[in-house]
Amino acid sequence: MAILPLSAHQSVAIIGAGIAGLACGQVLANSGASVTLFDKARGPGGRLSSKRRPSATLDLGAQAFSVHNADFQRAVDTWLSIGCIASWPTATYQASPNGWQAHNDGQKRYTGAPRMSALTRHLADSLTALPQAALHTGTSITSLKRTQKGWLLVTAGGITHGPYDQVVVSAPPPQAHALLAAWDDDLATACQTRKQRACWAGWAIFDGPLPAIPGVDPDWQMARVAHPTLHIVSRNQTKPGRAAQPESLSLLAQLDWSEAHLEQPASEVARQLLAALKSLFPVSATLPDLIETGAHRWRYAQPAAACEHTYLYSGNGLALCGDNFCDGRVEDAWLSGHRLGKALIGRSV
Numbered sequence: 001m002a003i004l005p006l007s008a009h010q011s012v013a014i015i016g017a018g019i020a021g022l023a024c025g026q027v028l029a030n031s032g033a034s035v036t037l038f039d040k041a042r043g044p045g046g047r048l049s050s051k052r053r054p055s056a057t058l059d060l061g062a063q064a065f066s067v068h069n070a071d072f073q074r075a076v077d078t079w080l081s082i083g084c085i086a087s088w089p090t091a092t093y094q095a096s097p098n099g100w101q102a103h104n105d106g107q108k109r110y111t112g113a114p115r116m117s118a119l120t121r122h123l124a125d126s127l128t129a130l131p132q133a134a135l136h137t138g139t140s141i142t143s144l145k146r147t148q149k150g151w152l153l154v155t156a157g158g159i160t161h162g163p164y165d166q167v168v169v170s171a172p173p174p175q176a177h178a179l180l181a182a183w184d185d186d187l188a189t190a191c192q193t194r195k196q197r198a199c200w201a202g203w204a205i206f207d208g209p210l211p212a213i214p215g216v217d218p219d220w221q222m223a224r225v226a227h228p229t230l231h232i233v234s235r236n237q238t239k240p241g242r243a244a245q246p247e248s249l250s251l252l253a254q255l256d257w258s259e260a261h262l263e264q265p266a267s268e269v270a271r272q273l274l275a276a277l278k279s280l281f282p283v284s285a286t287l288p289d290l291i292e293t294g295a296h297r298w299r300y301a302q303p304a305a306a307c308e309h310t311y312l313y314s315g316n317g318l319a320l321c322g323d324n325f326c327d328g329r330v331e332d333a334w335l336s337g338h339r340l341g342k343a344l345i346g347r348s349v
């Protein structure tokens, strides 16, 4: 589908201020377009979210990300120099109730510093420092309307924003479908065909360190787990800038298990994830006392399959980006938004 390049002074609404929406907004605002982002959550970040509790901060979405693309590497180098990300983890294991093995796939990874959401907070702050950009958080967009002057966005509270020349939707496909179904058959169909996997992300804060495991570095940072319930254990106090917090674990469940237990109460999910954690330690070991535990349900955690697109757009001023229209990682999400932004301003990608 041909696209008319946006010119400076044209206006763009971006629904979703995760890393894809922010990357798209940055390219467009830097080109001089007027950019307004909307996110239904209290802050930007989407699945790069962190939970702040009185004694610890825990990352509940992505724990770390890797880099393969040169454009993304340049962005990562900038974020490293600013200090909103840092290298992590360096001590990783494969764990199961039968034993632990050190695991190093040679891939360098990064995490937000001092929490994952510091990266998207930095992107949002640098974007909204531009006079032509704005971010409305706590604003759920429930429908779009087309007028002769452009697109209008209607919020859950019945407020109308716009008109805009271009609307970019970076929400997960089921949420994007609800907005686009009335206006664009091709984009709506693309949303319907991108099936999503769900994931429970548990967390637990303890009043002391985890028991030692024979042969395992006591400062291990992350473990990939072979267990029917538990998939990843990540120790938040080993992440850059969080050494002062107590033992604080993110416990990501297996996707199959998450989907089979999707409607269970969070407290029950947390209990089962903790039982799985306990099974990774020697029978004689006792876990320290719990300060707090809980679980977050991600209904749309990642796409079920990779996809050949990076972004999608139609000639009527509607476009889609986000990790769900590529491969489901932080890097894919950033590239999707970045490349869509460049396509919209008519530069090669």
Ligand SMILES: Cc1cc2nc3c(=O)[nH]c(=O)nc-3n(C[C@H](O)[C@H](O)[C@H](O)COP(=O)(O)OP(=O)(O)OC[C@H]3O[C@@H](n4cnc5c(N)ncnc54)[C@H](O)[C@@H]3O)c2cc1C
Pocket (backbone or CB within 6 Å): 015, 016, 017, 018, 019, 020, 021, 038, 039, 040, 041, 044, 045, 046, 047, 048, 060, 061, 062, 063, 064, 065, 066, 139, 140, 141, 142, 170, 171, 172, 175, 199, 201, 252, 298, 300, 301, 302, 321, 322, 323, 324, 328, 329, 330, 331, 333
């Ligand atoms: C548990 C978990 C673990 C992960 N682990 C890794 C990992 O180790 N490495 C890795 O690279 N990636 C990982 N990922 C994937 C990574 O987090 C995502 O690829 C990336 O964050 C997606 O960014 P995005 O901008 O495309 O989407 P999102 O971050 O989902 O942003 C979409 C935004 O749209 C907003 N929104 C939705 N509907 C509306 C609406 N109607 N109105 C307004 N706003 C709306 C949402 O609030 C959200 O902020 C993980 C994800 C999860 C859930």
